[in-house]
Amino acid sequence: MAEDDDEATWNRGDPADEPFPLLIAVTSSPAERIRLAERLDGIAPLLLVADLDELRRLIAVPQQPASTTPAANSALVIDSARSVARYRDREVDLTRLEHDLLICLTTEPVRVWSYADLHRSVWRDEGRERRADVQSLVKRLRRKLHELDTGASIEAVRGVGLRLTDRRHPRIERA
Numbered sequence: 001m002a003e004d005d006d007e008a009t010w011n012r013g014d015p016a017d018e019p020f021p022l023l024i025a026v027t028s029s030p031a032e033r034i035r036l037a038e039r040l041d042g043i044a045p046l047l048l049v050a051d052l053d054e055l056r057r058l059i060a061v062p063q064q065p066a067s068t069t070p071a072a073n074s075a076l077v078i079d080s081a082r083s084v085a086r087y088r089d090r091e092v093d094l095t096r097l098e099h100d101l102l103i104c105l106t107t108e109p110v111r112v113w114s115y116a117d118l119h120r121s122v123w124r125d126e127g128r129e130r131r132a133d134v135q136s137l138v139k140r141l142r143r144k145l146h147e148l149d150t151g152a153s154i155e156a157v158r159g160v161g162l163r164l165t166d167r168r169h170p171r172i173e174r175a
Helices: 002-011 030-039 052-059 096-107 115-123 131-148
Strands: 023-026 046-049 075-079 084-087 090-093 152-157 161-166 171-174
Touching (some): 046 052, 075 096, 084 131, 090 131, 096 131, 115 161
Parallel strands (some): 023 046, 075 171
Antiparallel strands (some): 075 084
């Protein structure tokens, strides 16, 4: 009975946390790697590498830098899980609409977005292209970007729409 309880407990977790078999084959011969792939196809996931150095590079855990470099510290980070924007040691909370607008503007930073495109992307509704909704949201988001002091801002392009600009060229990343 205890064995069944252990198995039931094991199977309740996240499937990504469960172990799975992985075959690793190390051979410098391309012909041998092809032969192994054909013979072991469907048995388990197979990792074929030419030498141990390649294997070490593939399975090595990335090392965290001892100190934060200025370049890594100067990125505007959009943390979607927490719905915040972070720059250096500052952080601001974002509403869902502010988050979606910022994500939209950062996906294609050079693009000038029309008000209609922004409304469809952020509010996810067709036909209600209300310019005032977008302008109000942009005003709030500009204020928050200014609080972070990133140098990034939302610029209006007369007769076209809006785009994200960065006066001091900060990097923009997603967490």
